[in-house]
Amino acid sequence: MSAVDYPVDEDEQTLLERIQDEPGPALKLLAVVVPLFAVEFGAVASLVMSLPWSAVGSALPGFLQGLAGALAGVGDALANLPTLLSRSVIDNSGYQLPSGEWVGTTLGLSPAVAWLLRVLLVYAYGFAWMAVGWWVYLVYRDNYRYADWAPVDDMVNRFRNHSWGLLGLAIIFAFVVLALFAPALGPTTVEANISDPYLHTVEYFDEEAGSVQEIYVGDANRDSQSRGQGGDNVGPLSYDQFGRFHPFGTLPSGKDLFTFMAAGARVSLFIGVLSLLIAGGIAVTFALATAYYKGLVDLGVVIASDSIQSLPQLLFIMLASFVLSGTWLANLYSGGVVLALLFGFTGWPGLWRAVRGPALQVSEREWIDAAKSFGQRPSVTMRKHMLPYVVGYLLIYASLTLGGVIIGVAGLSFLGLGINAPTPEWGRAVSAGQPYVPTQSWHISLIPGIMVVIVVTGFNALGDGIRDAIDPQSDVGTGQQDESAAAGGGA
Amino acid sequence: MSQQPERGDTGLAGLDCAPGETLLSVRDLRTYYESGDLIGGQPVKAVDGVSFDVKKGETIGVVGESGCGKTTLGRTLVRLEAATGGEVRVGSDDVTELSGEDLKAWRRNAQVVFQDPESSLNDRMTIGEIIREPLDVHDWGTPAERRARVRDLLEKVGLQEEHYYRYPHQFSGGQRQRIGIARALALEPEFVVLDEPVSALDVSVQAQILNLLMDLQDELGLTYLFIAHDLSVVRHICDRVAVMYLGNVMELGPTDELFEDPANPYTRALLSAVPEPDPTAEIDRMTLRGTPPSPRDPPEGCAFSTRCPVKIRPDGSDEVDESTWEAVEVFRETLRARSRTERSLSERARELIGLETRFATVDEVVGELFTDRDIPVSVKEPVDQAADLAREGDEDAALEHLKGELGSVCDHESPEDHAVGTEGRESRCHRHAAEYEEPSAVGPSVGGED
Incomplete structure (x- = not known):
């Protein structure tokens, strides 16, 4: 017999086909998303046009250059469209x-x-x-997903009832909006007022x-x-x-302090996210590999991570940023890139340690053996059968660590080692206002200081919420872990 | 049913043998787990020299206590563990040394159904994805054909097509085990290792799953290696049974004969532990003394010699009475346990300066076992000398001494497999040799015999 004997069923459709069959909810969604996007279309276009396209254009063969030029003209025109914000x-x-x-x-x-x-x-x-994102999830879940129920539904429901986590989400969302829309939010702009x-x-x-x-x-x-x-x-x-x-x-x-803060939020978020992408990427790759292969691989990574963790992180970062200060790397994003790299490459052992446990745990499950028994490739086994169980923990610890990175960068800037002036950074505002704390100019230090506290607390609350959502039984990192992660910067 | 390439292409031609012929021939298979220590340390000899044949289309049961190596045996056969030695022949190929395309072909043809349905299915994947995964790995047909095959399998194992888009959480243990079976059967394997497939299930569900397995075997001509510790289940489903103890197959033979007339002392002990449904029945149970020895350090002679109720006595010890002889065996067992125990530094120090430790002193043990006994000199002397050695902390030397003086053939030589019964049954026991009495003649009666 051959596989062709099976009647090829037609009932599994792509998402697009499912939407075509029942376009109602999707169209309603589209009716909201399109105008919402349209009012800011100019901003997106100008973001696209701000990329170094001319370098790409000059590399093109001649006959394409005319086309590229025309495209650039269209792009510029689009970029100049008025936007709502x-x-x-x-x-x-x-x-x-x-x-x-x-x-x-x-x-x-x-x-x-x-x-x-x-x-x-x-x-x-x-x-x-944000509301649209939630709506997309609901529409997909109720109208277009085959499964009536999926494990993620329970997680979402648990998170929805987690008021502390929701507060964290709201704070972090407000922070991200502040960073993303910094130029529109300030009473003036960085160029006009600061640089x-x-x-x-x-x-x-x-x-x-x-x-x-x-x-x-x-x-x-x-x-x-x-x-x-x-x-x-x-x-x-x-x-x-x-x-x-x-x-x-x-x-x-x-x-203007507000303009300074809004632009500083961008810098902090950029460093935090980039360093955690680096640290998280290394951590999760190592966690999966060590949990899957165990033995010598595990031992090697343990030694590597222990060597890095034995360095005093903040002192090491100070030293390294001083050593690198003369190089081209230090000038990228006013020193933000070098800080992100340093926090990323010194921060992964902590994250790796945190997700190694869950990774080892899931590697002992029998479905890993099942995958081995029918010959699944190790990389696919790690991605399909282990990663989904580890990534939640990574999110928890990443959000806890992010607060630590923000504190760390603020601390370094406070000491004059972080972000080069005049690029705004919260720590520099705290530092600048330090002599005036007991005077009527208290706001210079106090407002950025309180903002750091709120944002770090928000990240911790978000991490708590995610943790309770993905694993209601777990009690990872209560107390001590949170503190040590939040105090990760040490400053 | 599939468009697999001819098996001849992959070199595993042995899989295509006719029903009743030998599909797998296991010879002196050994699987040791290395100890976690970096230096030294004895490996755990989970499977220690196992030989048997698996005939195509049969169900061969493997029974034994926890830790006897039966699961490791099954895992070694499907290449989840690497064999330390020996071979597993399929035709002319050795499974333990396959690689590349041949290994892939073996993986397609040897599947496992795991014990714990809670742990064997990835909770984050739908049932359809779970069953489809082996098909995806082996590039079976087109995606649409794979989906159709999964639906077909769902029906075959007694589930519904609609379950395709459900998640494992939405199913009961029995249903989850059906999903595990469907996944194992997706690639139409020849050989399936059933690793205690029903022991985690309710009794009522066990019967359903067993019947499903037997129906599938009839329909698809599968060969099963059925690992279990529940003897009644084994008797229900298996054609032949292998009884394992401490990494060895003690007895192997057709199920009915083995259950009716067990030849090996260990089988007899195992069977006598089966509960009798009739509360008025008087059964003379054979309770085994002690616990199985550590698989890191198995006995030198017969694996079962440390606990065997019908162990052969050394020559010239006939006048020693039964209870004294047992006291000697208990003494050896105690010494063995002491020699295995890890002692902490502080305990060593206490021992050194003569303080009391949590270990009873040798004198206490000897006193408890041998006072008020009329011990013949031939026994007393070796015991006293061993006690002296043990008092100095050298349990190993004491054990050696006792073994030399009071050990029998059971302690010194590993028994051969002796043919017993009428249908090619083999049992590993010195008592089957002509010069000794059969186990059934000395021990209590067990099973169907009178």
Whole structure:
């Protein structure tokens, strides 16, 4: 007999075919997703166009270059489409006439209100995407998935009822939105206010001259410094004398703290995520390999990880970043890349240790033997039969460690070793405000400090929630583990 | 049913033998687990010189206590463990040395059904994916044909097609075992190792699964190696039975004959442990003394010699009475246990300065066993000398001494396989040799014999 004897069944369809059969829910979903995407399409296009395409274009053969040029033109045009969340839609820059009227801002709103509206709009947009993500899951689960029930459903339900984990998710989501939409969220931009203040100007109404004057941002900043006792101070939620609104006040240099924080969130998130991608990738690869092969492979990795763990991580990172400071690597992303690499390559042993246990546990299950008995390749066995059980634990420990990395980077920047000035980093704000903590300029240190605490707590809460969701029986890392992971940076 | 290449291509031509011919021929198979220590350490001799044939289409049972090596034997046959020595012949090929395409062909033709249905199915995959996986690995047919084959298999093992998209969590133990069977049968193997497939299931479900296995065997012409510790199950399903003890096959023969008239002392002891449903029945149970020896350090002679109730006595010890002789055996057992025990540093120190340790002193043991006994000199002398040696902490030397003085052929020589019964049954015991009495003549009666 041959395989052809079997009636080839037609009832297994691709997802696309299933959607074609029952397009209703998918169309409804699309009706929301398309406009949601369309309002920000310009931003996505400009992100795509900001990649170094010209290098690609010049490498193309001649006849294609014309085509590429045309494409680039289209791309640029798309990139210049107005987007909902750009600064110009709700503009908060303007000046106030003696009559109290605001000129230049959207609808003549005061800059504070205009800025707040924009922030609310951005967060509403972000949370709308989150809701859409949840909706996609529901639509897929209820309409298009073959299985009525899957193990992931139970995890999702457990997480939904985990209020501490949900709080963590909300905090982290807010943090990610802050990082992603940093340019739109700040009352001003990094370029205008922080990195190139003498290339940008602001207009303000000069009461002495009785007319609207233009002044370099740098000069304006000098008159809006926060220097504690006896000096100038622009505190949180206040205007400076140039009609600029500072939600978090200003730095001792007169730069806007909120803009600094939003841009710093990007840096922190970038370093945290990149270092954890590196550390997590190494950790999970080693965990699967050591659990599958055991023996000498395991011993080798144990020795390697122990050698790395015996180094004092923060001191080692300081040393290495100092050694690397003259190289091209140190200039990538203002030193962010080198920090991410260092945290990644020194951080994997901890993660590996954390997921090695679960990996060993799952490697003892009989389905691994079953896979071996019919000749499944080791790499596929690891991916299909072990990874799904390990990746949850990796998420837990990664989210716990991420807080530690953020603290570590902030700590290094505090010591002047982290991110090069003038690129914003939270730790540098804490450091800059340190002399002014007991004065009326307390906001410079305190606000970034509290933000670090909130974000790290959020990551820990999220990790707790994921842990309880994937494995309700487990009690991994209560207490001590959380603390040590959160304190991973040591600073 | 499949479009597999001809087996001749892969070199495993031996798989195509006719029903009743020898499919697998296991010769002196040994599987040792290396000890975890980096230096030294005795390997665990899980399977220690096993030989038997498996005929195509039969069900051969392997029974024995926990830890006797029966599961390791099954795992070695399907290449889940590497054999330390010996061979497993399929036609002209040695399974223990296959590699590449031949190994792949063997993997396709030898499958396992595992004991614990809770652990043998990946919870994160649907039933369809689980059963399909072997087909995917061996590139069987087109994806649509594979799906159809999975549906067919689901029906064959008594499940429904709709179960394709369910997850293992949604099934009972019996149903999960059916899924495990379907996965094992997906590639149409010739040989299936059933590793205690029903021992984790409810009794009512056990019967269903056993009947399913027997129906499938009839339908597909499968050959089973059925590993079990439940003797009634073995009697129900197996054509032949191998009784294992400490890595050795003690007795191997047709099921009915072996159950009716067990020849080997160990088989007799095992069978006498089967509960009798009639509460008024008076049975003379053969309870075995002690525990099996460590497979790291099996006895030199017969594997069963340390516990055998009908062990041959050395020449010239006929006048020693039964209970004294047993006291000698218990004494040896105690010494053996002491020599195996790891002693901590502090215990060694206490011993050295003469403080009491948790080990009873040799004198206590000797006193308990041998006072109030009229011991002939031929026994007393070796015992006293062994006690002296043991008192100095040298249990191994004491054991050697006792073995030399009071040991019999059972302690010194590994027994041969003797043909017993009428249908090619073999039993490994010195008592089958002409010069000794048969085990059944000296021990209590067991099984169907009068």
